Amino acid sequence: MNSQIIQQYDSPHQFEPLFPQERLMAPLLEKASDLIRESSSLGASAAPAAASQLRGLLRSMNSYYTNRIEGEHTRPADIERALSKDFSAETDVARRQRLAVAHIQTEIACEGRIHEMQAAGENVVSWLYSTPALEWMHLQLFGNLAPQDLTLVDGTLLQPGLLRTRAVAVGVHEAPTAAAVPAFLNRWAQAYAGSRRGEASVVALAAAHHRLAWVHPFLDGNGRVTRLQTHLALHAQGLTNGLWSPLRGFARTEAKYKALLKAADEHRRGDLDGRGNLTEAGLVDWIHYTLDTCIDQVRFMRKLLDVGTMQDRILAALIFEESKKSGVRKEAALPLHYLFSTNSDIGRAAFKQMTGLGERVATTLISALLKAGYLTSDSPYGALRFAIPRSALRFYFPELWPEAEAE
Numbered sequence: 006m007n008s009q010i011i012q013q014y015d016s017p018h019q020f021e022p023l024f025p026q027e028r029l030m031a032p033l034l035e036k037a038s039d040l041i042r043e044s045s046s047l048g049a050s051a052a053p054a055a056a057s058q059l060r061g062l063l064r065s066m067n068s069y070y071t072n073r074i075e076g077e078h079t080r081p082a083d084i085e086r087a088l089s090k091d092f093s094a095e096t097d098v099a100r101r102q103r104l105a106v107a108h109i110q111t112e113i114a115c116e117g118r119i120h121e122m123q124a125a126g127e128n129v130v131s132w133l134y135s136t137p138a139l140e141w142m143h144l145q146l147f148g149n150l151a152p153q154d155l156t157l158v159d160g161t162l163l164q165p166g167l168l169r170t171r172a173v174a175v176g177v178h179e180a181p182t183a184a185a186v187p188a189f190l191n192r193w194a195q196a197y198a199g200s201r202r203g204e205a206s207v208v209a210l211a212a213a214h215h216r217l218a219w220v221h222p223f224l225d226g227n228g229r230v231t232r233l234q235t236h237l238a239l240h241a242q243g244l245t246n247g248l249w250s251p252l253r254g255f256a257r258t259e260a261k262y263k264a265l266l267k268a269a270d271e272h273r274r275g276d277l278d279g280r281g282n283l284t285e286a287g288l289v290d291w292i293h294y295t296l297d298t299c300i301d302q303v304r305f306m307r308k309l310l311d312v313g314t315m316q317d318r319i320l321a322a323l324i325f326e327e328s329k330k331s332g333v334r335k336e337a338a339l340p341l342h343y344l345f346s347t348n349s350d351i352g353r354a355a356f357k358q359m360t361g362l363g364e365r366v367a368t369t370l371i372s373a374l375l376k377a378g379y380l381t382s383d384s385p386y387g388a389l390r391f392a393i394p395r396s397a398l399r400f401y402f403p404e405l406w407p408e409a410e411a412e
């Protein structure tokens with residue numbers, strides 16, 4: 006066994022290996038190739054209207070799941086209300102609502118910045134693996150929160166966007182000394198931003214997730230920043246298309262997520278466990294888990310976004326709404342499926358005609374669909390677009406966000 010147990014991490018060589026040895030890479034690269042292929046297939050087959058509407062929904066879901074991993078559970082309905090600036094009178098509920106909104110806004114800001122950089126021909130990968138990018142993400146997540154939302158367990162305030170200046174421990178893991186954090190982050194950036202594109206870069210982003218969490222560069226918020234950085238790295242490589250995120254998978258396998266992160270923190274387990282200070286076997290297990298989780302999320306979303314089965318799901322949602330006497334009728338199934346499939350808006354006259362209903366009844370139906378959130382429009386008389394109300398989740402996309410379906 007490794008006899009040299011390091012008590013204090015103050016030099017970047019101490020979190021080697023950053024990649025598994027070449028002989029262990031083949032199955033990881035094969036899984037990365039599967040992920041790239043599956044993601045490409047999902048992006049090509051997904052109905053554009055669904056993709057457009059899902060982006061907003063998935064941002065709320067990402068916020069819910071990443072905060073839940075941190076023990077900051079917020080009901081989906083509370084997130085929805087917070088997005089409309091309706092905050093609870095209960096102090097702690099309102100605090101968690103603000104955290105949820107901050108994550109949603111940060112995800113939007115980060116993706117927007119990536120798109121701007123890509124349009125300008127800038128190197129997005131180098132930025133995503135840089136210390137300034139991590140500081141910027143942390144600032145976006147916490148910079149607009151009130152002091153009471155930033156108070157740490159010891160009574161001090163979290164400093165948004167600033168690397169920590171004192172020692173921290175995460176369970177039994179003593180993170181690197183504060184003075185050494187910049188050097189560790191520089192090495193982290195050098196290793197993972199320098200990975201060539203394609204399968205190797207996908208393996209890199211999985212490995213980078215653990216090593217960044219291990220460095221623990223901020224006093225608090227490290228988990229959120231780390232998961233966001235992984236989400237953005239996948240997004241920047243064109244793998245998510247706004248249709249999926251590993252955050253859902255991490256949260257739905259939370260015990261395994263945390264156990265494998267912790268296992269990869271360990272020292273080398275013996276002479277056959279790589280050449281670095283940390284366990285190579287633990288890092289390999291972590292990368293396999295991350296890739297498996299991503300592939301699972303892509304396959305799950307491809308099944309949900311199948312255009313061929315969507316009309317039946319739309320009909321089921323409308324029949325349920327009809328039973329509530331809300332004014333919604335099942336005759337809307339055909340035009341709604343058309344909107345789902347084409348991503349084109351449709352004039353109100355054409356929508357009415359597709360329902361097969363009389364003018365007056367069809368007009369009332371459109372009003373009910375708009376009120377219930379099944380349609381959206383830019384003006385009282387404008388063209389109609391497909392929308393996804395939370396009440397339809399259980400029918401449109403069953404098991405996508407079970408916690409939201411249950412409310």
